[in-house]
Amino acid sequence: MRLVVQVRLLPTREQAAALEFTLRAVNEAANHVSRVAFITGTRREYALRRHTYRELKARGLGAQAAQHVIKKVADAYTTLHANIRNGNLGPQGSARRARATSKPITFRADAAQPFDDRCLSWRIDARTVSIWTTAGRVRDVAFTASAEQLTMLAAYRKGESDLVCRDGMWFLIATCDVPDRPIAVPDAFVGVDLGIANIATTSDGVRHSGKGLNAHRHRQRRLRRRLQAKATKSAKRLLKRRRRKEARFAANTNHAIAKQIVTEAERTGRGIALEDLGGIRERVRLRKPQRVALHSWSFHQLGSFIAYKAARAGVAVIHVDPAYTSQTCSSCGYVDKRNRPDQETFACTSCGFAEHADVNAARNIAARGVAGWAVSHAADDAARTVESTDGEELQARSFTAEKLTVKRSPDQ
Incomplete structure (x- = not known):
């Protein structure tokens, strides 16, 4: 690594x-x-x-x-x-x-x-x-x-x-x-739902709110707008001095969240299941006021921080398809758009199960992580089994040939 x-x-x-x-x-x-x-x-x-x-x-x-x-x-x-x-x-x-x-x-x-x-x-x-x-x-x-x-x-x-x-x-x-640390076989998975209102929500029910980060970004945008409109030399100097302030604040927030998630997974012997959100900015269509929040959303940075911290700790990380995780009931598996009436609420229209929407999504991600890990490692286990079987068969053939050679030797 x-x-x-x-x-x-x-x-x-x-x-x-x-x-x-x-x-x-x-x-x-x-x-x-x-x-x-x-x-x-x-x-x-x-x-x-x-x-x-x-x-x-x-x-x-x-x-x-x-x-x-x-x-x-x-x-x-x-x-x-x-x-x-x-x-x-x-x-x-x-x-x-x-x-x-x-x-x-x-x-x-x-x-x-x-x-x-x-x-x-x-x-x-x-x-x-x-x-x-x-x-x-x-x-x-x-x-x-x-x-x-x-x-x-x-x-x-x-x-x-x-x-x-x-x-x-x-x-x-x-x-x-740095030498790679062996990845421990996980007993289960911590699902992590990434978002804007809540930066990260785990299947354990821990929510890392994005309120502070979003307020900081809003304040920085407002201040940049005022300084750019002023356009004086002192305003430009201040803009230059503050240009990385928002990025540093966001990176520090993501580091802290990633450390907490990886530490908890390592303590409990579990892996981490993350959403594969690649290409989301091209897929999603939003109104103009919402685009700023989407394009300043640093989900990739948080995912990379979790991945490298997990690798250093020997914690397994798997990425899963996020499709319909917010509309699927983590209790009965029923999928319906009406299961999520608003941003925070999840109420299953089939079994009546109710939970915070992000926690429910994180539990679905954790379940997909378990399934994905089983599928991806079943092939590896089969390959190792075939390799072991081939090795034993080759050893048996070698032993038989050796016996035949001994029997046919003219010195015997």
Whole structure:
């Protein structure tokens, strides 16, 4: 399992200037490589090297830095084509897709740049790094990290680290290759219903309300609107300073919810069943006032947080089809739109069972998780049984052949 550790660099003024000049230089080079890739239609990394490597070296980039720039551009075009292929940029002929494909990919002046172990050396005990820049090797750049981060860096750091400048602060994002923890066979599943009014509701009846997060987002939108209308220099400075505040608040909320869900599942020896909500924004049609809430709904982030925290804890996670989970009675299984008269209420018109609508949906998700796990692992068990049977049969054949050989030996 791959995780990332973000540490903050504490460079001196001279070191910060060298890092800033280097980041600008490599991103200008990346924009040049992107233009070459767009004009020539060359998108593969090794083909781009033939077109641009010598020129990047002439610009003052080192060999490793030049190769990382080319790879960064090739990866960006690979991602673009994957998004087009998956329909994430709209259908053929849509304005969004046309904008994305009509010009070269561009990189910000402070876009992240990867460094490998030839360009970046860590001294974790001294909390310093040595990093390549266009002005030469910059040594003893201090960084700060928690004890847990230092332990993970020392034990599992492997591969590239990204240099990032964000709001005047410098960060290194290091990749750590953590050994996979064996997934425990679950006794049952905790169903998790994701929503906007309630961010997450579990089949145990625990509801994580979205009231605070929605109020925070509403306040941020209102404040952004006022500052954008004012359009003064001080208003623009404030907008720039606050631009990530909402995202940080939402991410912190999702982290806390994911931790609670995974901890409870681990404590009780259960797995976690999540809804597969991929493509919901394209499927759902809403009135204009409701679209803001839908498109700011960070269900994917919460699901990814639960998945990686569960993997670290050895908790099984399965994704199920969410269709009709809100209209199905978790007691008798009867499906009817009238079972859910409003957002909060579920009342079965067949058996009379009543429950909070999100809790009822979470119980249906938990039941589908049990069924899905049984189906997916029945095939694995059958394959292991066949493999074991084949192994025993092969061993028996080998033993019989050995006996025949012994019997037919002329020395006997």
